[in-house]
Amino acid sequence: MADIDRLSMNQVTLLEQCTMPQFLDVLARNDVRLASLWRDKTREHGVERTAALVRERGIALSGYCWGGLLTSADPHEARTRRDDMRRAIDEAAMLGSPCLVFVAGGVDAREKSVPDARRRALEGLAGIVSHARGAGVKIALEPLHPMICATRSVLSTTKLANDWCDALDADDVFGIAIDVYAVWWDPDIEAEIARAGKRVCAFHVSDWLADTQDLRLDRGMMGDGVIDIPRLRRAVEEAGYTGPIEVEIFSSRNWWRRDPDEVTGVVRERFASAV
Amino acid sequence: MADIDRLSMNQVTLLEQCTMPQFLDVLARNDVRLASLWRDKTREHGVERTAALVRERGIALSGYCWGGLLTSADPHEARTRRDDMRRAIDEAAMLGSPCLVFVAGGVDAREKSVPDARRRALEGLAGIVSHARGAGVKIALEPLHPMICATRSVLSTTKLANDWCDALDADDVFGIAIDVYAVWWDPDIEAEIARAGKRVCAFHVSDWLADTQDLRLDRGMMGDGVIDIPRLRRAVEEAGYTGPIEVEIFSSRNWWRRDPDEVTGVVRERFASAV
Numbered sequence: 001m002a003d004i005d006r007l008s009m010n011q012v013t014l015l016e017q018c019t020m021p022q023f024l025d026v027l028a029r030n031d032v033r034l035a036s037l038w039r040d041k042t043r044e045h046g047v048e049r050t051a052a053l054v055r056e057r058g059i060a061l062s063g064y065c066w067g068g069l070l071t072s073a074d075p076h077e078a079r080t081r082r083d084d085m086r087r088a089i090d091e092a093a094m095l096g097s098p099c100l101v102f103v104a105g106g107v108d109a110r111e112k113s114v115p116d117a118r119r120r121a122l123e124g125l126a127g128i129v130s131h132a133r134g135a136g137v138k139i140a141l142e143p144l145h146p147m148i149c150a151t152r153s154v155l156s157t158t159k160l161a162n163d164w165c166d167a168l169d170a171d172d173v174f175g176i177a178i179d180v181y182a183v184w185w186d187p188d189i190e191a192e193i194a195r196a197g198k199r200v201c202a203f204h205v206s207d208w209l210a211d212t213q214d215l216r217l218d219r220g221m222m223g224d225g226v227i228d229i230p231r232l233r234r235a236v237e238e239a240g241y242t243g244p245i246e247v248e249i250f251s252s253r254n255w256w257r258r259d260p261d262e263v264t265g266v267v268r269e270r271f272a273s274a275v
Numbered sequence: 276m277a278d279i280d281r282l283s284m285n286q287v288t289l290l291e292q293c294t295m296p297q298f299l300d301v302l303a304r305n306d307v308r309l310a311s312l313w314r315d316k317t318r319e320h321g322v323e324r325t326a327a328l329v330r331e332r333g334i335a336l337s338g339y340c341w342g343g344l345l346t347s348a349d350p351h352e353a354r355t356r357r358d359d360m361r362r363a364i365d366e367a368a369m370l371g372s373p374c375l376v377f378v379a380g381g382v383d384a385r386e387k388s389v390p391d392a393r394r395r396a397l398e399g400l401a402g403i404v405s406h407a408r409g410a411g412v413k414i415a416l417e418p419l420h421p422m423i424c425a426t427r428s429v430l431s432t433t434k435l436a437n438d439w440c441d442a443l444d445a446d447d448v449f450g451i452a453i454d455v456y457a458v459w460w461d462p463d464i465e466a467e468i469a470r471a472g473k474r475v476c477a478f479h480v481s482d483w484l485a486d487t488q489d490l491r492l493d494r495g496m497m498g499d500g501v502i503d504i505p506r507l508r509r510a511v512e513e514a515g516y517t518g519p520i521e522v523e524i525f526s527s528r529n530w531w532r533r534d535p536d537e538v539t540g541v542v543r544e545r546f547a548s549a550v
Contacts, residue, residue: 109485112503114460147422149460150485150501160462185389185424187435210384210425215487226425228387 002233002245002275004268008034008062010204010248011041014263016256020045023260024057030264034244036063037095039088051095062244063140063177063202064088064097070124071105071117071154081105082124086131093135099201100132101140101177104155106148117154122164125174132173140202141165142177147215158183158192165199175201178236179248181208181219184227193235200241204248205229205275217252221266223274233275245275277508277520277550279543283309283337285479285523286316289538291531295320298535299332305539309519311338312370314363326370337519338415338452338477339363339372345399346380346392346429353395356380360403367412374413374476376452379430381423392429397439400449407448415477416440417452422490433458433467440474450476453511454523456483456494459502468510475516479523480504480550492527496541498549508550520550 009032011023018026020041027035035054042050042064054061067088072078092100104121107114125139132139141161144153155161161176168174176199183189193200207225212218222229233245247267249255255263284307286298293301295316302310310329317325317339329336342363347353367375379396382389400414407414416436419428430436436451443449451474458464468475482500487493497504508520522542524530530538 106485107501109501112501114462114503118462145422146420146460147487147490150483150487154460156460157462163462185421185429185431187389187393187432187438208425210381212422212425212490215422215490226382226384226387228389 001272004271006243006245007032007268007271008036008244008246009264009267010036010065010246011038012065013247013249013255013267014260017260020050021053024053024059026260026264027059028057029261030268032264033058033060034062035059036065036246036248037061037097038065039091042091042095047091047094054095061095061097062246064092064095064100066101066103068103069105070121071108073108073111073116073120078120078124082127085124085128089128089132089135089137092137097137099138099140099175101142101202103142103144104153106151107154114149114154118160121154122167125164125168129168129170129173138175138201139173140175140177142179143182144179145182157186157188158196159188162192162195162199171199175199177202177204178232179204180227180229180232181206184208184232189232190235193239196239198240200236200239201243202246203233203236203241203243204246206247206249214252217250219249219251221249221255222247222270229275245271247271276547279546281518281520282307282543282546283311283519283521284539284542285311285340285521286313287340288522288524288530288542289535292535295325296328299328299334301535301539302334303332304536305543307539308333308335309337310334311340311521311523312336312372313340314366317366317370322366322369329370336370336372337521339367339370339375341376341378343378344380345396346383348383348386348391348395353399357399357402360399361406364403364407364410364412368410372412374415374450376415376417376477378417378419379428381426382429389424389429393435396429397442400439400443404443404445404448413450413476414448415450415452417454418457419454420457432461432463433471434463437467437470437474446474450474452477452479453507454479455502455504455507456481459483459507464507465510468514472514475511475514476518477521478508478511478516478518479521481522481524489527492525494524494526496524496530497522497545504550520546522546
């Protein structure tokens with residue numbers, strides 16, 4: 001069983017119900033002290049105002065979601081995305097977030113080349129090392145599920161995240177975020193988490209529903225699906241990670257339609273019984 | 276460009292439109308000489324009647340889909356599934372199909388253990404070696420997309436298929452079916468196809484649509500998605516596979532709603548331009 005003090009609420013879990021102040025109020029009412037902020041919501045409220053509000057409420061951040069999409073084959077688009085990535089790093093620093101989650105970007109449909117998309121994402125990361133180091137923000141490379149490889153992320157496995165970290169050779173700047181939803185099926189997951197070791201800088205939980213109906217927005221509450229979450233938690237702990245455990249549930253047909261205090265109550269219960 | 280003589284139509288591509296005789300008529304009208312049969316359709320028409328019809332029409336089979344689901348933790352269910360697998364092998368032999376496609380089965384939701392499900396699938400395969408050898412039917416281990424790991428197949432990567440073949444140590448009985456839809460995202464795909472070498476005994480094509488809306492039934496026609504199919508075709512050819520190329524498109528919102536001769540015409544065109 002995971003210690004409830006490690007519970008961090010990812011803002012996306014209450015994406016449809018709450019503005020930024022409402023989200024922080026829900027956390028306060030339900031005694032949740034850690035959060036990961038969603039970038040759209042943060043910018044909507046204003047980055048500086050959000051930073052002040054977070055400090056005022058005594059919330060510690062476990063992450064900021066997200067920057068990236070560095071796979072475009074078009075030079076103008078690519079430059080725009082790199083600029084945006086640097087802005088996201090600056091925002092994370094301003095908010096006091098220890099890390100910025102990195103989402104690689106999908107396959108450029110104009111060229112249909114996964115290897116080229118991967119090469120460009122890696123080159124893009126190499127290009128932001130000094131900026132991230134200067135800002136004191138860790139870039140959390142997050143392997144995402146292969147089912148969103150086309151549109152969202154060509155970083156499809158933890159092995160590839162480790163390979164990229166090896167190539168970047170800057171473990172002070174790059175870490176790896178392990179999201180159980182993205183990696184639970186991977187035959188090599190335990191070996192690759194062990195290989196990651198101290199690179200693991202974030203751990204995200206939710207569950208895979210047997211009757212999943214959407215490729216992005218149908219995640220389940222911990223305990224409602226088929227993922228052996230405690231096994232993966234123990235794996236990251238054995239690798240040396242004992243930090244926040246973020247609950248990140250995209251759920252357009254269920255949890256996004258419920259009262260935010262109800263959702264947070266269930267999250268607390270399930271954190272104790274299924275994480 | 277792939278030689279049109281290698282075109283094999285998987286019956287599932289016309290699943291909703293045709294009975295078995297209608298399917299074989301469509302192939303004849305459109306000069307397609309190879310096919311892979313779907314088991315439900317075959318049993319609906321009768322295995323012996325289908326075998327006679329296939330011979331009569333001069334159709335050569337490239338495969339029979341499918342047998343498996345050997346992951347249940349329940350001994351009674353497991354026995355029932357092993358018996359069914361042996362029947363599927365016998366049916367494939369009766370039909371004159373060189374191989375039976377193997378679908379491993381998903382995670383048993385009662386225990387939530389992917390490693391245990393994989394162990395049982397592998398044990399199940401070990402238990403049918405002599406039966407398959409006696410029937411002269413190759414078992415084509417088909418890695419399926421990780422997004423159907425929970426419900427359909429814990430055999431999620433080509434690396435794992437190779438590992439299983441190593442463990443089974445019976446390359447006269449087991450081969451590997453490469454379906455571009457299931458493996459295109461895999462960072463190790465080219466290395467694992469090279470490692471498979473002569474194990475590759477089937478090659479299936481379709482395409483991944485950028486706006487995929489369903490986890491199983493929304494495959495695209497070759498050329499309509501983001502998969503670099505020729506790259507994967509060259510990889511299996513370099514591994515030594517020069518056999519039939521099966522078109523296998525599950526498409527409840529598009530191709531299953533169209534006239535079967537129209538679909539087959541488009542398949543022939545795209546086989547020339549996008550495979």
